[in-house]
Amino acid sequence: MNEARGLRTRYCGELGAADAGSxxxxxxxxxxxxxHGEHLAFLDVxxxxxxxxxxxxxxxxxxxxxxxRVAGVVRERPEGTANPALATGEIELGDCSVEILKRAxxxxxxxxxxxxxNLRLRYRYLDLRRARMQRNLRIRARVNAAIREAMDAQGxxxxxxxxxxxxxxEGARDFVVPSRLHPGNFYALPQSPQLFKQLCMVGGxxxxxxxxxxxxxxxxxxxxxxxxxxxxxxxxxxxxxxxxDFITTAVSHTVDVVTGSPLGEVPIITWNDAMDRYGSDKPxxxxxxxxxxxxxxxxxxxxxxxxxPCVKGITVAGGAEMGRNRIDELTASCKRWGAKGLAWFxxxxxxxxxxxxxxxxxxxxxxPTEQAALPQRLGASAGDMIMLIADERWLAxxxxxxxxxxxxxxxVSEGGLAPLWVVEFPLFEDxxxxxxxxxxHHPFTMPHPDxxxxxxxxxxxxxxxxxxxxxxxxxxxxxxxxxxxxxHDAAIQKQVFATLGIDADEVERRFxxxxxxxxxxxxxxxGFAFGIDRLAALLAGEENIREVIAFPxxxxxxxxxxxxxxxxxxxxxAELGLRLRPS
Numbered sequence: 001m002n003e004a005r006g007l008r009t010r011y012c013g014e015l016g017a018a019d020a021g022s023x024x025x026x027x028x029x030x031x032x033x034x035x036h037g038e039h040l041a042f043l044d045v046x047x048x049x050x051x052x053x054x055x056x057x058x059x060x061x062x063x064x065x066x067x068x069r070v071a072g073v074v075r076e077r078p079e080g081t082a083n084p085a086l087a088t089g090e091i092e093l094g095d096c097s098v099e100i101l102k103r104a105x106x107x108x109x110x111x112x113x114x115x116x117x118n119l120r121l122r123y124r125y126l127d128l129r130r131a132r133m134q135r136n137l138r139i140r141a142r143v144n145a146a147i148r149e150a151m152d153a154q155g156x157x158x159x160x161x162x163x164x165x166x167x168x169x170e171g172a173r174d175f176v177v178p179s180r181l182h183p184g185n186f187y188a189l190p191q192s193p194q195l196f197k198q199l200c201m202v203g204g205x206x207x208x209x210x211x212x213x214x215x216x217x218x219x220x221x222x223x224x225x226x227x228x229x230x231x232x233x234x235x236x237x238x239x240x241x242x243x244x245d246f247i248t249t250a251v252s253h254t255v256d257v258v259t260g261s262p263l264g265e266v267p268i269i270t271w272n273d274a275m276d277r278y279g280s281d282k283p284x285x286x287x288x289x290x291x292x293x294x295x296x297x298x299x300x301x302x303x304x305x306x307x308x309p310c311v312k313g314i315t316v317a318g319g320a321e322m323g324r325n326r327i328d329e330l331t332a333s334c335k336r337w338g339a340k341g342l343a344w345f346x347x348x349x350x351x352x353x354x355x356x357x358x359x360x361x362x363x364x365x366x367x368p369t370e371q372a373a374l375p376q377r378l379g380a381s382a383g384d385m386i387m388l389i390a391d392e393r394w395l396a397x398x399x400x401x402x403x404x405x406x407x408x409x410x411x412v413s414e415g416g417l418a419p420l421w422v423v424e425f426p427l428f429e430d431x432x433x434x435x436x437x438x439x440x441h442h443p444f445t446m447p448h449p450d451x452x453x454x455x456x457x458x459x460x461x462x463x464x465x466x467x468x469x470x471x472x473x474x475x476x477x478x479x480x481x482x483x484x485x486x487x488h489d490a491a492i493q494k495q496v497f498a499t500l501g502i503d504a505d506e507v508e509r510r511f512x513x514x515x516x517x518x519x520x521x522x523x524x525x526x527g528f529a530f531g532i533d534r535l536a537a538l539l540a541g542e543e544n545i546r547e548v549i550a551f552p553x554x555x556x557x558x559x560x561x562x563x564x565x566x567x568x569x570x571x572x573x574a575e576l577g578l579r580l581r582p583s
């Protein structure tokens with residue numbers, strides 16, 4: 001690290017035995033003060049690089065979190081007093097003079113140990129002093145820099161798009177902003193720069209990217225905030241394969257910069273395979289426990305519970321020791337997720353021909369052939385447990401996917417990084433009460449060329465067979481980002497809008513500028529966006545993206561630091577032509 005300038009000559013955490021004998025000046029906060037005898041005290045002085053011990057006159061009134069400037073000489077600690085737990089534990093500063101730059105009131109939260117999150121966010125400016133937050137935000141800064149470096153190297157040009165836009169369907173609610181100059185009209189804050197980056201392709205920029213701030217009014221959770229940052233990219237005259245290569249290169253370079261190792265090969269599977277094998281479109285592949293189809297084993301079963309369209313199962317290695325209370329908890333979870341129940345079997349020694357024997361409430365209703373075939377199909381051995389869900393296929397996949405995560409998913413900081421590309425998502429994911437399908441990604445995604453006939457001539461449930469040219473990047477069960485080949489033909493775009501139930505007048509009002517642009521020569525183009533908050537959290541080993549955001553909101557969407565959201569003065573509302581309705 002280069003020598004510091006200004007009030008200091010060096011940073012606390014970079015000093016070591018090689019600096020012994022050197023005069024230095026460090027600045028920071030008093031991390032801890034300890035007295036030693038009548039005339040000496042030890043000040044542990046902290047900056048963002050670490051902590052160094054300073055030997056000072058006991059009479060100096062420097063308390064915890066005082067801001068100080070310490071001049072002294074680096075020296076090795078006396079024999080037997082080194083602190084191996086501290087990076088600077090071999091040395092200390094002696095012959096110190098201390099200048100108090102700013103006194104501090106006793107702080108309302110400790111900077112070590114566990115603290116209630118609301119308190120941490122209420123005093124976030126203090127919480128940021130924690131070594132954990134310092135580390136996380138600096139990892140995030142390196143992520144941003146590495147992304148820019150990788151995109152620049154691949155010929156992408158950085159372009160900023162507007163923050164005040166027209167409302168567009170992106171799958172979540174918009175945050176809206178009233179216009180003072182146009183009373184009764186509203187801007188929307190962008191859920192993504194989707195339309196503008198497509199217009200950049202019409203404009204001939206060829207390869208665009210942006211580290212974009214996006215806002216969505218949706219429920220918050222561990223991997224979601226109202227406002228978030230994403231790497232947003234678009235390229236002309238490319239298809240899915242090229243975009244996958246661009247993004248894999250950028251993410252791999254970023255991982256290499258932060259961890260010292262590149263991402264490695266990234267497998268590609270279809271959405272259908274992901275759902276069939278993992279019960280999720282964002283599978284965590286750090287562990288096995290894949291879903292196994294057992295439907296054919298029960299084709300002629302006398303067990304009524306298995307007389308259903310689909311029977312699928314997972315093997316829990318060593319699960320035979322699982323207690324009944326835990327099994328009951330898992331059964332209740334499966335019912336909460338929509339299943340009728342959970343069929344489970346412990347596997348013990350003593351079956352026929354050396355095969356493991358099934359021990360479960362339903363085994364008495366199964367034929368010997370079924371009992372022998374089930375563990376063989378699932379690759380289960382004595383000491384394991386088999387868990388089955390019998391229902392409609394989509395429900396069995398979904399419930400087993402959640403059960404798999406409940407039983408096998410390691411903490412985010414363990415198991416390394418397991419990336420995966422998931423491709424060929426359905427274009428539509430559901431049919432609403434009016435008979436209109438809902439887009440699985442967004443309405444600007446190009447349908448798979450082999451399925452265009454379903455789109456043009458189909459209707460109802462047949463529309464759910466239309467595949468899209470969409471692709472997601474998943475790491476450790478987190479959807480890092482999504483992308484697709486875009487529609488660049490106005491006729492196909494109008495067809496998709498019509499299929500979604502958006503009438504021609506609304507299309508013209510909301511998207512007329514886009515369709516007009518397509519008429520002036522739109523090149524084939526495709527793009528992608530991934531969450532920088534999520535990538536930074538994965539690389540920092542954090543389960544919640546709030547830990548890599550400087551000033552996040554709570555799960556309820558509140559900001560304890562600034563008390564947002566808050567009321568607006570009546571005069572300001574009047575200026576905007578607004579008034580609050582009585583509740």
